[in-house]
Amino acid sequence: xxxxxxxxxxxxxxxxxxxxxxxxxxxxxxxxxxxxxxxxxxxxxxxxxxxxxxxxxxxxxxxxxxxxxxxxxxxxxxxxxxxxxxxxxxxxxxxxxxxxxxxxxxxxxxxxxxxxxxxxxxxxxxxxxxxxxxxxxxxxxxxxxxxxxxxxxxxxxxxxxxxxxxxxxxxxxxxxxxxxxxxxxxxxxxxxxxxxxxxxxxxxxxxxxxxxxxxxxxxxxxxxxxxxxxxxxxxxxxxxxxxxxxxxxxxxxxxxxxxxxxxxxxxxxxxxxxxxxxxxxxxxxxxxxxxxxxxxxxxxxxxxxxxxxxxxxxxxxxxxxxxxxxxxxxxxxxxxxxxxxxxxxxxxxxxxxxxxxxxxxxxxxxxxxxxxxxxxxxxxxxxxxxxxxxxxxxxxxxxxxxxxxxxxxxxxxxxxxxxxxxxxxxxxx
Amino acid sequence: xxxxxxxxxxxxxxxxxxxxxxxxxxxxxxxxxxxxxxxxxxxxxxxxxxxxxxxxxxxxxxxxxxxxxxxxxxxxxxxxxxxxxxxxxxxxxxxxxxxxxxxxxxxxxxxxxxxxxxxxxxxxxxxxxxxxxxxxxxxxxxxxxxxxxxxxxxxxxxxxxxxxxxxxxxxxxxxxxxxxxxxxxxxxxxxxxxxxxxxxxxxxxxxxxxxxxxxxxxxxxxxxxxxxxxxxxxxxxxxxxxxxxxxxxxxxxxxxxxxxxxxxxxxxxxxxxxxxxxxxxxxxxxxxxxxxxxxxxxxxxxxxxxxxxxxxxxxxxxxxxxxxxxxxxxxxxxxxxxxxxxxxxxxxxxxxxxxxxxxxxxxxxxxxxxxxxxxxxxxxxxxxxxxxxxxxxxxxxxxxxxxxxxxxxxxxxxxxx
Numbered sequence: 001x002x003x004x005x006x007x008x009x010x011x012x013x014x015x016x017x018x019x020x021x022x023x024x025x026x027x028x029x030x031x032x033x034x035x036x037x038x039x040x041x042x043x044x045x046x047x048x049x050x051x052x053x054x055x056x057x058x059x060x061x062x063x064x065x066x067x068x069x070x071x072x073x074x075x076x077x078x079x080x081x082x083x084x085x086x087x088x089x090x091x092x093x094x095x096x097x098x099x100x101x102x103x104x105x106x107x108x109x110x111x112x113x114x115x116x117x118x119x120x121x122x123x124x125x126x127x128x129x130x131x132x133x134x135x136x137x138x139x140x141x142x143x144x145x146x147x148x149x150x151x152x153x154x155x156x157x158x159x160x161x162x163x164x165x166x167x168x169x170x171x172x173x174x175x176x177x178x179x180x181x182x183x184x185x186x187x188x189x190x191x192x193x194x195x196x197x198x199x200x201x202x203x204x205x206x207x208x209x210x211x212x213x214x215x216x217x218x219x220x221x222x223x224x225x226x227x228x229x230x231x232x233x234x235x236x237x238x239x240x241x242x243x244x245x246x247x248x249x250x251x252x253x254x255x256x257x258x259x260x261x262x263x264x265x266x267x268x269x270x271x272x273x274x275x276x277x278x279x280x281x282x283x284x285x286x287x288x289x290x291x292x293x294x295x296x297x298x299x300x301x302x303x304x305x306x307x308x309x310x311x312x313x314x315x316x317x318x319x320x321x322x323x324x325x326x327x328x329x330x331x332x333x334x335x336x337x338x339x340x341x342x343x344x345x346x347x348x349x350x351x352x353x354x355x356x357x358x359x360x361x362x363x364x365x366x367x368x369x370x371x372x373x374x375x376x377x378x379x380x381x382x383x384x385x386x387x388x389x390x391x392x393x394x395x396x397x398x399x400x401x402x403x404x405x406x407x408x409x410x411x412x413x414x415x416x417x418x419x420x421x422x423x424x425x426x427x428x429x
Numbered sequence: 430x431x432x433x434x435x436x437x438x439x440x441x442x443x444x445x446x447x448x449x450x451x452x453x454x455x456x457x458x459x460x461x462x463x464x465x466x467x468x469x470x471x472x473x474x475x476x477x478x479x480x481x482x483x484x485x486x487x488x489x490x491x492x493x494x495x496x497x498x499x500x501x502x503x504x505x506x507x508x509x510x511x512x513x514x515x516x517x518x519x520x521x522x523x524x525x526x527x528x529x530x531x532x533x534x535x536x537x538x539x540x541x542x543x544x545x546x547x548x549x550x551x552x553x554x555x556x557x558x559x560x561x562x563x564x565x566x567x568x569x570x571x572x573x574x575x576x577x578x579x580x581x582x583x584x585x586x587x588x589x590x591x592x593x594x595x596x597x598x599x600x601x602x603x604x605x606x607x608x609x610x611x612x613x614x615x616x617x618x619x620x621x622x623x624x625x626x627x628x629x630x631x632x633x634x635x636x637x638x639x640x641x642x643x644x645x646x647x648x649x650x651x652x653x654x655x656x657x658x659x660x661x662x663x664x665x666x667x668x669x670x671x672x673x674x675x676x677x678x679x680x681x682x683x684x685x686x687x688x689x690x691x692x693x694x695x696x697x698x699x700x701x702x703x704x705x706x707x708x709x710x711x712x713x714x715x716x717x718x719x720x721x722x723x724x725x726x727x728x729x730x731x732x733x734x735x736x737x738x739x740x741x742x743x744x745x746x747x748x749x750x751x752x753x754x755x756x757x758x759x760x761x762x763x764x765x766x767x768x769x770x771x772x773x774x775x776x777x778x779x780x781x782x783x784x785x786x787x788x789x790x791x792x793x794x795x796x797x798x799x800x801x802x803x804x805x806x807x808x809x810x811x812x813x814x815x816x817x818x819x820x821x822x823x824x825x826x827x828x829x830x831x832x833x834x835x836x837x838x839x840x841x842x843x844x845x846x
Binding site: 395407 | 444454457458461462465472475476478479480482545548549550551552553556562563565566567568569570571574575578579582784785787788790791798802806812813816819820823824826827828
C-alpha cells in the first residue's frame with residue numbers, strides 16, 4: 001500500500017476561515033470590555049449615564065458661548081435667559097490673567113523671555129543640539145531677568161562677572177588646595193556681589209548706557225509670576241536638593257544632623273507659613289534697614305521648600321542603588337566627589353526622575369499660594385476680577401481658563417518625564 | 430612643599446588638615462560648626478536689635494490675654510472673651526477636624542478610583558484616568574476656590590425655600606437643605622440625658638460617653654467571639670458562620686441604648702429668613718473639605734493603583750492553586766502585600782492634607798493658621814512668637830504622623846534573614 005494514494009490523507013491545505021463573528025469585531029469587544037458580568041455592566045451604565053448627564057449640562061452652555069461681551073450683564077442680555085458661557089471675561093481680561101499689571105506696551109519683553117526659555121532649555125531637555133549650546137543656556141537667567149524687570153543691562157552683567165571672579169580665584173588657588181580654591185571662590189564672589197557689583201554696573205552704565213524701562217515687582221502678576229517663581233524654583237531646587245540628599249547620607253555626623261533637621265523642619269510645616277515668614281518675619285532676622293524684593297524672598301522660600309522634598313526623592317534614588325556601585329567607585333580609586341559625579345548621581349538621578357518631576361509639578365502648583373502674601377497670582381487676579389462690578393458673579397469661565405493653563409504645564413511636564421525615562425533607559429528588561 | 434612632605438618622620442603640617450583623609454572629616458565639621466554658630470549668632474543678634482528698635486520683647490504672655498474675636502465653628506466652648514491660647518486650640522481642632530474628614534473621603538475616593546482604573550471595563554478605566562489626570566494637574570487651591578464659588582453662587586438662598594411654591598426644596602426626604610450659606614444637616618438628639626458634667630474643655634455629654642462605652646464593650650465581645658471561632662476552626666477544621674452573631678453583638682446593645690435615651694434626629698427647619706436647628710456645615714468648611722478630598726483622592730488613586738500593580742501575578746496564581754476563593758485571595762494574599770506598598774505614601778498624603786488645610790485661609794475657614802497665625806497676630810503684633818508657636822505645632826503634628834508611619838513600616842517589614 002502506497003502512502004501517496006491513501007485517500008484519507010488530505011493533500012491540500014484547508015483555507016483559513018474567518019473567525020466566528022462572536023469571537024471578534026465590535027460586538028465581541030463590547031462584550032469583553034463593557035458588559036463582562038453584572039458589575040461591569042452596571043459600571044458601564046453608570047458611566048454612560050454620568051457622561052450623558054455631563055454632556056447635556058455642558059453642551060448648551062458651551063454651544064451658546066458669548067465672546068463679545070464687555071460685562072456679565074451684557075452677556076446675560078445677549079443670552080436672554082438661555083444657559084451659556086461668557087467667555088467675554090477671558091477676551092476682556094486675558095492680558096491681566098497672563099501678565100498681571102505689567103505695562104501693556106512692554107508685553108513683548110516677558111513674551112520674548114518666555115520664548116527664549118525654550119531656546120535655552122532645548123540643549124538641556126533634548127539631545128538635538130551640541131552640548132556646547134549649554135553655555136548659551138547659562139546666559140539665559142540674566143537675560144530673562146533683564147527683559148522682565150528691565151533697568152540697566154550692566155547689572156546682570158555685573159552679577160555674571162561674580163562667577164567669573166569665582167572661576168578666576170578658583171583656578172589660581174586650586175593648585176595649592178582644592179578646599180582653599182572653593183573657599184576663595186565663594187568668598188571672592190560674595191565680596192564682589194556685595195561691594196563691587198552695584199558700583200560696577202552704575203559706573204559702566206554711565207559710560208555706555210544700555211537700559212530699558214524698569215518694571216517694579218508689584219506690577220508683575222498672573223501666569224507670568226507663576227512661571228517666574230516656578231522656573232526659578234525648579235532650576236534652583238534640584239542642585240540644592242542633591243546637596244541636601246548627599247548631606248543626609250553623609251558620614252560626617254554634624255553635616256548629616258544639619259541636613260536632617262532642615263529637611264524635616266521644612267517638610268513639617270505648610271508652605272504658607274514659610275511664605276508668611278518671608279513676608280512678615282524676614283525683617284527681624286536681617287540687619288536693620290535691609291529690605292529686598294518680595295518676589296525674590298518668595299522665590300527663595302519656594303526653592304527651600306521644594307529642595308527639602310527633592311532631597312527626600314533623591315535620597316530614595318541613592319538608597320535604591322546597589323551597594324556594589326559605591327564599592328566599585330571606591331575600588332577604582334575615585335574620591336568622594338568624583339564617585340558621586342561620575343558613578344552614583346547619574347544612576348540615582350535616573351531612577352528618581354518620576355519623583356523629581358512630581359516635585360517640580362508640585363512646586364509649580366504651589367506658586368498659587370503666593371496670593372496669601374499679597375502677590376497677584378492667577379487665582380488672586382480671578383478673585384479681583386470676580387469682585388469687579390463688570391464681572392461680579394462669574395466663576396466657571398475664569399476658573400476653567402486658569403485650570404486649563406495649569407493643566408497644560410503640569411501634564412506636559414509629566415509627559416516629558418515619561419519621555420526622559422524612556423530615553424535614559426539602558427537596561428534590557 | 431615637596432621637600433617637606435617627603436620628610437621621613439612626616440611631621441604634622443597645617444595643609445594635612447585638608448589634604449589628609451585622617452583629619453579632613455573632622456576639620457570640615459569644625460568649620461561647618463563654626464559657620465553655623467556664627468550664622469545663628471548673627472540671626473539672633475539681628476533679631477534682638479530689630480525687636481529693641483521696635484520696642485518689643487520676646488514673650489508668650491499674649492497667649493493669656495483676651496482674644497476678642499469670634500470663631501465659628503468651634504468644637505469646644507469658646508467666646509470672644511476667651512484667651513488667645515484657647516483660640517489657638519479651637520483653630521487647631523478645626524484644622525484637625527477638616528483634615529480627618531478630608532482624609533476619610535479622599536481615601537474612599539482614591540481607593541475607588543484606583544481600583545476602577547485597573548478595571549477591565551474600558552469606559553470606567555478611561556473615566557478614572559481622566560479624573561486622576563485632571564485633578565492632579567491643577568492646584569489644590571483652585572479646587573477649593575471653585576467649590577467655594579459654586580456653593581456661594583450656584584446654590585439657592587434660604588429664602589428660595591419659602592412660600593407655597595418654592596424654587597428650591599430640601600433633599601433626601603426633606604432632611605437636608607443645600608443653601609448658599611452652607612448645608613444644613615439633621616443632627617442626632619436625645620430626649621433624655623444622663624447629665625453633662627463640666628470639664629476643662631467644656632461640658633462633657635454623658636450620652637455620647639455611654640454610646641462610646643457600649644461600642645467598646647461590643648468590640649471586646651466581638652473579639653472574644655472571633656477567638657472562640659478560631660479555636661473551633663483549629664480544632665475541627667470547620668469555621669462556623671459568625672456574621673449574624675457579630676451583627677447581634679454590635680446592633681442589639683446599641684439599639685437598646687439608643688431607644689432608652691430617646692434617640693431621634695433634629696431636622697433643620699425654615700424659620701423666618703433662615704434655617705434653624707440641625708447642623709450647619711459652612712461654605713468654608715465644605716469648600717476646604719471637598720476641594721482637598723477630590724484633589725488628594727487623585728493622588729491616593731495612583732498610590733493604590735501602583736500598590737496593586739506591584740504584586741506579582743504569581744501571588745494570585747499561587748493562592749488559586751491553594752484553592753482559595755477569589756475573595757479570600759484578595760483578603761488574605763493580595764491586600765496584605767499591597768497594603769505594605771500603599772500605606773507609607775498614603776500616610777504622607779494624609780500629612781499633605783493636614784498641611785494643605787492651611788489653604789482654608791482662601792475661603793475663610795478658621796483653622797490654626799487663621800486664628801493663631803492670622804487674627805491673633807493682627808491683634809497683638811506678636812508675629813515672631815505666634816509664627817514660631819504655629820510652626821512648632823505643625824512640625825509636631827507632622828512628626829507624630831511620620832512616627833505612626835515608621836511604626837507601621839517596622840511592623841509590616843518583610844522578615845529577612
